[in-house]
Amino acid sequence: MSCSNRNMINPFLVAYDTDEEMRFIKEAQEGSKPALERLIKLHQRFIYNVALRLARNAEDAADLTQEGLIKMVTRLSQFQGKSSFRTWLYRIVFNHFIQSQGNKRRLETASFEELGDFLENAHASEDMSVEEQVIYSDLIDDTRNKCMSGMLLCMDRQQRIIFILGAIFNMKSTVAAPLLEISPENFRKQLSRARADLFQFMGNKCGLVNPANPCRCHKKTMGFIKEGKVEPTQRKFMPEALETIRSVSPQINDELDQLMEDNYMSFFKAQNYEKHEVANEIVQSLLFNSEIKTLFNLN
DSSP, X not given: OOGGGSOOSOTTTSOOOHHHHHHHHHHHHXXXXXXXXXXXXXXXXXXXXXXXXXXXXXXXXXXXHHHHHHHHHHHGGGOOXXXXXXXXXXXXXXXXHHHOOTTGGGGOOOOHHHHHHHHHHTTTTOXXXXXXXXXXXXXXXXXXXXXXXXXXTTSOHHHHHHHIIIIISOOOHHHHHHHHTSOHHHHHHHHHHHHHHHHHHHHHHOTTTOTTSOOOHHHHHHHHHHHTSSOGGGGGGSOOOOOBHHHHSOOOOSHHHHHHIIIIIHHHHTSBOOOOTHHHHHHHHHHTOHHHHHHHTOO
């Protein structure tokens, strides 16, 4: 399938026409707004889904995605085709994610200890009937996803993005390491450490992993409903889950990785692979930015 007529799902999983991509790059460098728009839309979805697991919420993830793509656009004239455009682009974007100084709150590190206290104590006495759990299943899933995101925020930025790329999206170290300008061995060591820290926490606190732990997603959800933080009527407005991370990630072959998938990673990979229309928002804000139009002499 041609890369010009669909948004990229996972650029390291699906094949696409690199010759056509190079044509977009050349035309964009020469001032073609349609070519630059296609280039942005080709890569924005994967970037946004990585940012969504790195940041605190969808708004922050959209901001990070836009900032990363602005860096791509403003540096596009420097790309000479000596390496893969994907590697060049994601190196710029993911290093921006790690080093970003704007709005520090969105990337700040939380604490496993604080999150553990919350899981043990918040809304521990609440409960839901089996019927209520069926009625509010989408809200319970949303609570679980927010908890998974909260766990990721307990890692530092680099550890977090290494875990997102290596464990959640199953990216091989030989592919992911160059994006962060570290060696594959270093990537594997940091990924192993991140997994150990997260899985130890989940084993001690998460009721999904270990039924002996008291935390239950439906209890937290009921507590949020009673506090007014979650409105049951929101359920009907929740977007339909068209794809999950698991459906767009490379297949697991290693036995240890498969064991981790079964016991721990399945909850992360069951999360939606978002088809948020951030692309159109980014395209509008980028292509109609006066400085960028001047820089590229866009037509």
